[in-house]
Amino acid sequence: MASRAGTARTSLSDPSSEKKGDELLRKMTLEEKVGQLVQYSAGQPTGPGTGRTDYDDMIRKGEVGALFNITTARQTNAYQRIAVEQSRLHIPLLFGLDVIHGFRTEFPIPLGLASSWDPLLIEQTARVAARETSASGIRWTFSPMVDIARDARWGRMTEGAGEDPFLGAAIARAYVRGYQGARLDAPDSIAACPKHFVGYGAAEGGRDYNSVELSEHTLRQFYLPPFHAAIDEGAATLMSAFNSLNAVPASANPFTLKQILREEWGFQGIVDSDYTSVGELIAHGIANDGATAARKAFLGGVDMDMVSSLYHENLVRLVRSGEIPEAAVDEAARRVLRVKFALGLFERPYADEAKEASAMLQPDSLMLARTAAEHSFVLLRNQDFSGRGPVLPLSNQTKTIALIGPLADDHGDMLGSWAGQGRPEDVITLRTALIQKMGAQNVRYAKGSEILGGSDDQLVEAVKVAEQSDTTFLALGENAPEMTGEAASRAFLGLPGRQEQLLEKIVATGKPVVLLIFSGRPLTLPWAFQHVPAVLAAWFPGVEAGPALVRTLFGEANPTGRLVVSWPRSMGQEPLYYDALSTGRPPRDIDLTHPPQNGIEKFVSRYIDEQNSPQFPFGFGLSYTSYRYANLQIDKPSLSAKNLNDELHAKGNTRSTLLSVSADITNTGARAGEETVQLYLRFQGTSVAQPVCALSGFQRVSLAPGETKNVTFQLGPEAFAFWNDQNKFAAEPAHVTLWVAPDSSQGVQGTLEITK
Template identity: 80%
Template sequence: QPTGPGTGRTDYEDMIRKGEVGALFNITTAHQVNAFQHIAVEQSRLHIPLLFGLDVIHGFRTEFPIPLGLATTWDPDLVEQTARVAAREASSSGIRWAFSPMVDIARDARWGRMAEGAGEDPYLGELMARAYVRGYQGTHLDAPDSIAACPKHFVGYGAAEGGRDYNSTEISEHTLRQYYLPPFHAAIEEGAATLMSAFSALDGVPSSAKPFTLTEILRKEWGFQGIVDSDYTALGELIPHGIANDGATAARKAFLAGVDMDMVSSLYHDHLAKLVRSGEVPEAAVDEAVRRVLRVKIALGLFENPYTDETKEAGAMLHTDSVALARTAAEESFVLLKNSSVGASPLLPLPGTAKTFALIGPLANDRGNMLGSWAGQGRAQDVITLRAALNERIGSKNLRYAKGAEFLGGTDDQLEEAVKAAEQSDVAILALGENASEMTGEAA
């Protein structure tokens, strides 16, 4: 079921009392988490605690560079440290499950979700996958500051044709095993507790209903015993994919293929018991899926410690050393593509003779976009823009700022202002890029 702010749902409490909910996501404060958890543990028949998940992609309250940026550090230890900070902050709010890391290999820069992964190289993808899992899960999964990792999207999602998100993929088994599966395998070897199946179709069969990958490879070859959770509405989308005419058929095909938990579509909630009674789904298969879910909850220590200490939540955020780590990660992520010569010397580092600077571009003074896509609980108010930083460093009298253009389009007046600023300065700095909410991430 859709959960969290903005969905308009008001029946969570009743469903939890009836034991109809096993996990919730988009609940983001310890107080909210505890309110629902008390109902599950104290008022439901079986007293099984809930598992709370969230898209913790590159930080929770402290924001780090986007995953593609972190990958450019080529430093798994640094990435592990960033994931550890994210785990400490998220767990202080009761979040014990991160829908991360995204380990899809991506080789078409038109695909907006490339921003969430490590790029095109399987070896680097393996290193990053392991680093995230170690950082999120820590040395002991039942530690109060550990969260379950969820590598996604299994599998081939990053090969979407034409870079169009959700598009179909055609991948030979050789290419699948050589390039697309290794980062997932690395995450599982590192101990990832859960895994998310993809929206997309792989070789004509939706990934969330494909026994070959979900059962033959993941379960039988790799021995994975954790939760397989569908991506958002992936099971409901089996109908428009064309392999099911109704919700019951979609639920049956996804479940028998190997998906343990249905995110949002509510098809298991609505149909699975009936499918067991009709004999279309073996009761033993349901028992095994339940066992996998309980195994993760037990491993997280939720039965012994289901509640979150609300008094520690605020103090866990934005530690001085966490913010310093974010700065280090940002510095290490920078990629210098070219350093052209100006006269007899390269342009960088800038010469001491440069006194006046023009700062031009839509990202020069944009707090919100500095957070990147999937910014978790990051807040624009925390951001120091490039304009603010340069003002502090060289003084506002030496800085000429002009927006120059919008992300898409602009006016002649904006361009004239930018040209004038550049002409009146020793050095011009352009701050260009994408609109994080519309041009990168999901559906971009």
């Protein structure tokens, strides 16, 4: 799982643009150079700001390089005209926005999109987002968030691809390709900005903005690969993080921002601070004033200061006092100009206001949103009910449905956090779609409770509605904008408010219940997983939430989503992740109702009051059909570590296939289905402790009833390399166990020897 060094796949610079940039720099005053490094929010704030609004005059003087949180073509064009037509050197502004999972067409939250295990689908959603965003004159998104997230208490888990670096890297590449397109200078392409560099997802206690301690091994092996993949794919910009990393704030960290990013990876683009993170160096304790904070952030590797105004207020003086070399300012300004040239902003600075509206919510975009939602749903439980077989999919002969819950007819929450320009009125709710399917007379609705709070009368009404219906859909979960996303860490991961009480009362009616969980993280629901026959993780599905859910619940779409985070049994298990290192006393699940019978059972890495295993493992997800895995084949009994390392460090971006691993997958059910086949590796006998297992490949395979397909994985040298005791990525002699599996907890096994 090496994150190999190398230059970016798509270079931002070309000789012509570099020459133009150098010519501009020679004409620029120091104030104008610093101006390119200044970014302000001119719209809806996403954090504490400066209160400045005098942007027109600053733009006219060349003192601002970028603006964000502006959302329409009319607004971007108005500011752009000042920059291009009224400033001395006519340098265009760069407009940015947090376009996280869609601009106007809102797709499922990134955690849901990642649950599709479908990078091509994710790339297509990013392409739609780029088309809509660019139509409003915004050519820069602060996305993708590629932080590894191992702790469900952290609210920003909703924005990423989960806990695994291999899957996270594949998804990071997909977002960059989708946003930036085949050519970054195409008018419908936008610059990607992988964030938050680095370790932000490992905040202590899952508490947002908190400090982070990561060994270099953990950093290199687990947290850096998605960032490296995004840079290797050609990401034009990168955002630093709020947190400190090993006591050094990430927005003033030369080890990560200079040594790794610039020197090892060859990154040529812009490093942007996250919101006021430059000013926050004072609160971190490494600066006593704004000038020191600006100096440390700039010399630490941050090119552009988002919002804090400290570069604007201090960099010119710091250069003239000799504390910052002007050559360093030149290089940072050159990087900003490089991205502006790469985007074609000098040739096409304005958006076409007449075409803006027609770019939004196009029919093919909405159809893609529906498909993405269907692929994001993870079926967690689908038990037999009273001897009648699994509850799902529902028969079209079902006469009456009770639709209950605070999220059953909710518009705004379906958009999720960071909803771009998505509007509640764009959303088709579950209630609307269900009525379209069954007719209003056959759908009985009751809210049952609020997300937080509610009344006894609501509970009574909900029970009555459930008792009068054949089946109940229960739509429960979180409040998307307040309980998920930034500044939304939770110490309690159960259902909020009175929803647990509502759940128990509805189940007590004895009618079949389908629980739909709307959330930005896995929730701890031990009672539900024991008593509710069918449970679907719906995340926050976006504008096509209702139609996608109805098609899935009635079997027109077969659930294909798989978990990208380990689903906890209880909050005390967090942080919880499948690829933990092996310990000297490996954990095991035992019968908690009886005390350990001997020292072998007692003195192991375990809880005394909870199982070690998750409620559902990484990679898990049920289907309306079933699959059998068999006949694992490995085409070589051994590989040479020397040959692997020679190939790993060969020049160029291509790698040879050194091993083929295959297995037969059979659809043993009566329905067509799509299985996500996963490959895991475990190493024994190496210089450092190894994960229990690590994802090394995945494929989505469509199978008709009774059909068998042979699925083959082609592995290159990076699959066998890891950060070793010599502080480098390398393969070593080892005994390797391989699984081809439906999830991280099972599968058909084989072995391989890596010799010297």
